[in-house]
Amino acid sequence: MFENRPDRDAEIVLLGRSNVGKSTLMREITGHDFTTGGKPGVTRQPNHYDWASESFVVTDLPGFGFMSGVEEDRQESIKTDIVRYIEEHADAILAGVIVLDGKAAVDIIDRHTTEEEIPHAVELYGFLQELGIPPVLAVNKMDKVDDRDERLGDIADRFGLVPPWEQWRDTIAPITAKKGDIDALNQAVRVHLEDAKRDDLKKFF
Numbered sequence: 001m002f003e004n005r006p007d008r009d010a011e012i013v014l015l016g017r018s019n020v021g022k023s024t025l026m027r028e029i030t031g032h033d034f035t036t037g038g039k040p041g042v043t044r045q046p047n048h049y050d051w052a053s054e055s056f057v058v059t060d061l062p063g064f065g066f067m068s069g070v071e072e073d074r075q076e077s078i079k080t081d082i083v084r085y086i087e088e089h090a091d092a093i094l095a096g097v098i099v100l101d102g103k104a105a106v107d108i109i110d111r112h113t114t115e116e117e118i119p120h121a122v123e124l125y126g127f128l129q130e131l132g133i134p135p136v137l138a139v140n141k142m143d144k145v146d147d148r149d150e151r152l153g154d155i156a157d158r159f160g161l162v163p164p165w166e167q168w169r170d171t172i173a174p175i176t177a178k179k180g181d182i183d184a185l186n187q188a189v190r191v192h193l194e195d196a197k198r199d200d201l202k203k204f205f
Contacts, residue, residue: 002085006050008057011092016099018063021140025177026060095192096128102139109158134192138185143176
């Protein structure tokens with residue numbers, strides 16, 4: 001179980017498959033460098049960043065899915081720890097940001113959708129909803145996507161959101177974290193901070 005969480009009463013978590021750019025996004029949000037790498041599964045423990053001025057923390061949870069050089073049992077253990085972490089801190093988590101690779105997300109979801117299997121990202125989205133945590137889909141690497149609106153509409157559809165995607169701007173945020181283009185995510189998170197009556201935290205987004 002992850003045990004290094006700072007004692008804070010409000011939190012935003014970043015979730016998603018390995019190598020979708022969560023750590024890069026974490027750096028953009030906080031202005032603080034974290035371990036990143038081209039090798040999937042570099043982040044094995046949560047990265048936390050908290051501010052002294054407010055009781056607030058942003059957490060980058062380990063990626064799930066393929067992890068280079070990590071045994072399958074260990075991968076499953078990390079997934080279990082992620083679920084337990086979210087359950088344990090659900091009351092403090094004001095939004096769960098699921099980071100997707102804009103270019104690959106639809107293909108990955110379709111490849112893992114069967115009668116017996118729900119893709120991890122879709123399952124995680126529903127899990128957050130069940131716990132009362134507002135999910136936000138940060139669709140990253142949009143600079144590599146040509147058919148932007150069509151792709152975002154397809155992503156909306158895969159998560160049970162009726163297209164067009166534009167009507168879900170508090171849930172679907174197209175970003176390119178590597179280039180610092182995260183305004184859409186900041187706006188979406190601010191909506192949920194307002195809903196939680198935490199306007200004091202909007203200055204971080």
